[in-house]
Amino acid sequence: MLSLLSNSLLSAPAIDHYFSEISALFVPLPILAVVEAENAPILLTGVLLSLVVIYLASKIGAEISQYLNFPPVLGELVGGVIVGISALHTIVFADSGLPAADSGIMSVLQWIYQLTPTVASSVFASQSEVISVLAELGVIILLFEIGLESDLRQLKAVGVQAVVVACVGVAAPFAAGTIGLMTIFHVAAIPAIFAGAALTATSIGITSKVLSELGQLKSREGQIIVGAAVIDDVLGIIVLAVVASLAKTGEIDISKVIYLIVSATVFLIGSILLGGIFNQGFVLIVEKLKTRGNIMIPAFIFAFFMAFLGNAIHLEAILGAFAAGLVLDETDTRNELDELVKPVADLLVPIFFVTVGARADLGVLNPAVPANQSGLLIAVFLMAIAIVGKLITGWVVFGQTGINRLAIGVGMIPRGEVGLVFAGIGAASGAIDKPLEVAIIVMVIITTFLAPPFLRVAFNQVAVNESNQNNVSS
């Protein structure tokens, strides 16, 4: 029908004849709509094949990573690197500037459908866009889940210690990273602040998982680490919102920084305070609903609305999703919601990690290319700051005799989701370029790699890890 209609473009009577043949009653559709509709199954085929490749990369990567005793998220990232622009070129994106012919997915579609060059680049652009939005929905659901897993009451219990550890652990690497990049590497302010900000947030997911693997989640050190990681997450997201907004305006404006800190704080604190009222309504509504998705749909209406609001007030969608998670964490349906969000997160979150890996062009870190050497130097510098900036937090803990300060410091080292979010958003907004993006990703990979063995040494329990290997799966 495509070729028939293309021919029809040359001849209006032919269109009339064709449609009058179908039925004299029927109103002819606009040509464009028909041609677009004709491409819809091709786009769907491309999206489905992309998802199959992404899931294979994420699962194989996660399992190998798990087997080697590293966090699974690391494997998803590496899986993405392997199917992405650095290696197999299966999952590449139109906004990288590559032509459709360089995409493995598009080559398969080309083979199946014999696309014209115009249709091929249009499908390539659409497929890239759909996968990118799915990845963004993935990180929104991830931050919603992190919000659900975070616990404001737990935070209050571990109290002042956790706050001090979190603040120092955010301030030290941020300041040292930003200033170091600007003075030593002569990086401009915005990318330097972005990279500094990417050093701030400890991964609550990775940290709490590693602690549970070591059987240290309920220890005093574990409680402080988890509490600090929760505050860290909030601070990191505020920093991200501030930095990303700064990157968008293209300049540093102190009044804007204050506005953003205030609006991020008001947005987050305000939604949590108003959330108390919302919670009552939410539970009442959920109890009244009788159809399928009675918990899921109201929860996701709230999460997506908050994410929309976060984006709409020029902060970030993930900030809204995180706030929505924190609010719903306080409801009675919390455990049920946790269980329901898990499969959705399992399905959408890997798309985010794999595409972050797939977009990372590790070629820029090839030391054989002279121009890359400064990129590698940046990566080494970021790693040093990332480790030292968090290690020192153990020694700011006061009033706790006999505490394992090294364990606390090491426990704060792993960066994860939030660091990758910085890399992804920074790259997407054009605030940071590829060497810096890859340097951040390498920093996340290395800190995530180092944390589990380092933490084991810090807790001095080589044997415990072995005996707990069987209950690490979630």
Next chain:
Amino acid sequence: MLSLLSNSLLSAPAIDHYFSEISALFVPLPILAVVEAENAPILLTGVLLSLVVIYLASKIGAEISQYLNFPPVLGELVGGVIVGISALHTIVFADSGLPAADSGIMSVLQWIYQLTPTVASSVFASQSEVISVLAELGVIILLFEIGLESDLRQLKAVGVQAVVVACVGVAAPFAAGTIGLMTIFHVAAIPAIFAGAALTATSIGITSKVLSELGQLKSREGQIIVGAAVIDDVLGIIVLAVVASLAKTGEIDISKVIYLIVSATVFLIGSILLGGIFNQGFVLIVEKLKTRGNIMIPAFIFAFFMAFLGNAIHLEAILGAFAAGLVLDETDTRNELDELVKPVADLLVPIFFVTVGARADLGVLNPAVPANQSGLLIAVFLMAIAIVGKLITGWVVFGQTGINRLAIGVGMIPRGEVGLVFAGIGAASGAIDKPLEVAIIVMVIITTFLAPPFLRVAFNQVAVNESNQNNVSS
């Protein structure tokens, strides 16, 4: 940054200056990628707001429908009609030919971001495409779930009776509908076959839900209805694959019909037979996996790969997803998988139903417009065939003394997901036009509306329904 770069288009040195300011080390990004990346948060904002509106429409519609004792899916469809092109114009699609300014979502984005006309229509096109793909993923997951809920063993138990009911219930309305449309209404062969095919498949979801609401799921009549609905579903999907492929080629080719019937049958039966071997592997793999999503991701790799294959061999993605569901239904992890797929289906399936409703332009059925009257006549004709064509199936049951033949016939009446899939795919491929699409949707709505009260009368149990109202929620 957008305006900065737009200005820079006029002046290459300005770009160099801007980028050299950031860092001498950094490779400048292509202009296009930066502009696209700049629009990415706008697209995301639009998608998030669309999802909020879609979920509100689906949940409010489903709950009102449930309250009025109609199937929830009906309310989702009506909710879609209300937010769609027929009424509020909140969710409209670029392929309808409407400009961005006619979309409620785009008006909000316009107000937030002050878009230029070019950016507005580009974002509108992308947002339409993303929501359409999400809806298609929704129907793929729905058919995967229907496959999981279907049971080949149950089918064998109710045996010959169910097969006869299913075959007559497919053949009678298909033949009567197609021939009637061609002879009485002078509709061309392809749209007539499409509409006839849309009359075939009983909704297993709606039927089994209504039966359970009436407490008749385990009765002899209930068993035959459910068994027949399962076979019906498979037949309907084969018919859909055949008809949709026919619509794509634009002509009727008997050898192609045979090829498609054979390939659909081979694809479905073959994947179920090979599925036996796959099942062993699937269970072994799932047992070995230790990371999150150990059941979900392998299951969805299989479902999406089968859906991809269905599309790639020029059948339909949903056929592959249904086959994947049937195969995985036979595994030991079936119950666990059912529970995991539910929240994902709860989140994605409503997008499909709401967008089907939103795309349906009920304005074409306004009887005040003379040109619409034949469309209304078609709808009345389709409804009559839809009801009579299934009612007679009760009287083809043999060897079962004292069976409630009226109940079986009425139980087969509700059309649902598959009928809407026909309407959606038919409209998307350009095979059927809007009056016929709306006539099919009206037929689905009316049969779905009529089935619950009719079935209650047929089972002669007005009181039972009242006493069972409390356990209707899933």
